[in-house]
Amino acid sequence: MRLLASLTRALPVLLPLAVAVLGCGEDVVSPELGGLLGIWSPPTQQLQPQGTMEGLFIVRADGATEDHVIARGLYGQSANEVSLQSILYGHIGVNGNKFLISPDSLVTHDEFYGPTHREVQRDFRGWPRDSTTYEIHVNVLVLEFYTYPADAPILTRQTLTRVR
16 A cells, blocks of 8 residues: 555656656657658669769658758769769658658758858748658659649659668
8 A cells, every 4th residue: 555655646757757758769750650761762863964863862760851862973073973962851740641841951062162062051931841642662662742843833753762
């Protein structure tokens, strides 16, 4: 009986602590996040008149994301030399077969402006905030989302392959 009384008095103190500790676990972002975890890569694109563009989409267990875009050989450089690198850092929210990335920062390095050029963007007001629909087929991630060229939104489909 004395133990029960002690537990009853301690419960209001221990319960919030237990919830806080459990809340720090890696799987709290969303149980649906598991399939998206890893590093994904779209096919390399040939650019006109020269160069290539490749990417990486990284999703971590804590919900942090990185979306890398790397262009090579744009400015008369060799085909393997990086011309531009852009990384969008953010956090992902998943609901069923849809996810939304909330951007934190966009870091860009463009050789066109010199070897020390680095631009960081942290204000994303005015950016479109549409969700992305996804399907996973073994190691292939198929995305559908809207892109916004000058005149009207376009439904875009992209396929990425799991790197790891």
